[in-house]
Amino acid sequence: MIKPDIIFETDNWIALNKPYGLLSIPDREGKDISLKQLLQEKYGEIFTVHRLDRNTSGIILFAKDEATHKFLSQAFEERRVQKFYLGVVNGILPEKKGIIDQPIAENTTKRGVMIIHKRGKPSVTDYEVLEEFGKYSFVRFQIHTGRTHQIRVHMHYLGHPLVCDEIYGDPAPILISSIKRKFKLSKNELEERPIMNRTALHAAELDFIDAGGINQKLEAEMPKDMRALLQQLRKWKR
Helix, strand or coil: CCCCEEEEECCCEEEEEECCCCECCCCCCCCCCEHHHHHHHHHCCCEECCCCCCCCEEEEEEECCHHHHHHHHHHHHCCCCEEEEEEEEECCCCCCEEEEECCEEECCCCCCCEEECCCCECCEEEEEEEEECCCEEEEEEEECCCCCCHHHHHHHHHCCCECCCCCCCCCCCECHHHCCCCCCCCCCCCCCCCCECCCCEEEEEEEEECCCCCEEEEECCCCHHHHHHHHHHHHCCC
16 A cells, blocks of 8 residues: 655644545545554544545645644634645636635435535635646646535536546546557557546645644645646647
């Protein structure tokens, strides 16, 4: 299993770069190992401040004591933490910058699926297109609220879901043959391996004032699969 990299650590909290595929905290079934369990094995008591979806990579904070947990949880709740994400979405967005202000609620008939609905909680996402590749766009997001699947639901609402999103978009993996003209398999390969086969979303930055009054600007490097996808898209840009 891939080990998460520690981005920054103090006596009171720890920030890690969570690999995609790893749960943030134990799920209902409790069969698969989570990042919180790995930290508990090392540190003993660990407190959850916020979460990332299983297939979202990137920066995540955990507190090491109750007072820090309370302070950081309140900072998130009161929107004193700036959260920035990077993602690859389907298609070209007509507006290169925008604000999506649409309430998000849980779907009452499908567990774990979120929808845009007036009974939902206020949800605000800013986006800015960084690069365009014909079929795809590389986008930077800032979320001002922390709803489940927020970016994924908001991009689905705009009609430009994140690539390989199994709930809100097309789950089909991205193959180089779909990007590169005249692609040929190498002799020892029977079938083409996908370049991306999970939701292309990465929690890139957190910016907040800690309990000691220090401004913490933390960044998590994009994982290999997203870097490889962008490299191929730039190389074969049509």
